Amino acid sequence: MSDLLQIIDQNGVKVGKAPRLKREVLLQMYRSIVQTRAFDDRCMKLQRTGRIGFSLPNLGIEAVSAGSAAAMDPRRDWFAPHYRDFAMLFYHGVTAEKLFDNMFGNGEDNALGRQMPAHFTFTEPLRFLSISSPLGTQIPQAVGMALAMKKRGEDGVVLTTFGDGTTSTSGFHAGLNFAGVFKAPVVFLCQNNQFAISCFTDKQTASESYAIKAQAYGMPGVRVDGNDALAVYKAVSDATKRAREGHGPTLIEAYTFRMGGHSTSDDPTRYVDPALVTKWAKRDPLLRLRKWLIHEGHLNEESAELMAQQAAEEMKLAADTAQAKPRPVLGTIFTDVFASMPAHLEAQMESCIKHYAERDEAVNEKGEFPL
Secondary structure, three states: OOOOOOOOOOOOOEEOOOOOHHHHHHHHHHHHHHHHHHHHHHHHHHHOOOOOOOOOOOOOHHHHHHHHHHHOOEEEEEEEEEOOOHHHHHOOOOHHHHHHHHHOOOOOOOOOOOOOOOOOOOOOOEEEOOOOOOOOOOHHHHHHHHHHHHHOOOOOOOEEEHHHHHHOOOOHHHHHHHHHHHHHEEEEEEOOEEOOOOOOHHOOOOOOOHHHHHHHHHHOOOEEEEOHHHHHHHHHHHHHHHHHOOOOOOEEEEEOOOOOOOOOOOOHHHHHHHEEEEEEEEOOOHHHHHHHHHHHOOOOHHHHHHHHHHHHHHHHHHHHHHHHHOOEEEEHOOOOOOOOOOHEEEHHHHHHHHHHHHOOOOOOOOOEOOO
């Protein structure tokens, strides 16, 4: 389990066999990392100025999301993510405005303001299960989704992602054990960023790696350089192919490093050695992929800088647009519970709106309420 799959090193030099990918796929992987950086930067500004509650930075781990996203088919596969996978969404064409709709909880948010910020869910342009804050809940769900597709005769695969801390939850054990027994078409991707909030990995497990845990569940375990987008693509692509052919699940450990805080409310300087951050900054997944793309002739310095500038402008415009949208109406508290709202619930909704409107508490006849 000591072998680490790597295709390009920290200097952007090819050290392994690169997968044959179209130029547009490679550039889309890179662009999704650039967009994620710009999104995180805008969210930090918004949080610091009190315009959103919080966000979850992706700095340093974006290649795991970008590389794995490129290996999946959004038309037939499902994503069961954790809360640090924004590059997956950008890779598959989710707009920045739709993400900021969730950050502000406005009326066009897919969750209608019921979820926390940075807890996205989509059915188009990809099938993306709602992000959940409790650790590991998505893992058994992913296995259930995969088995459902298998029983229907579909050839879809579920990619479920989680951090190293999640391997200490019961959901991790139950999900992998069940998937191993029933050969569910699932790819388990552990984003080992070395910190479960502030708990360093050597306080998390006595195993020599997270990938080795796969042996207990009867499935292959693979370790990959999580700062190498091409290597992540290769590992997930192989695991997806294996699952699609009916050979069951794979556990992948993407070894990476979170160069920022757990959230915008966290101060990582209280528990992270600055020397460690400096060391991993030299392995920056964005710079690594950028160097390789330039060397291969897919990108140049000018186009890379232009892409970064356009991403920053895109995020500012999207944030401003989303913030200006109206909040969800009060009646949405009662919707989406039943396919057809029963009479007693409809009566409660009307009573609720009437209650606030009669007290002049800024609720109009549509139930619009300034939360």
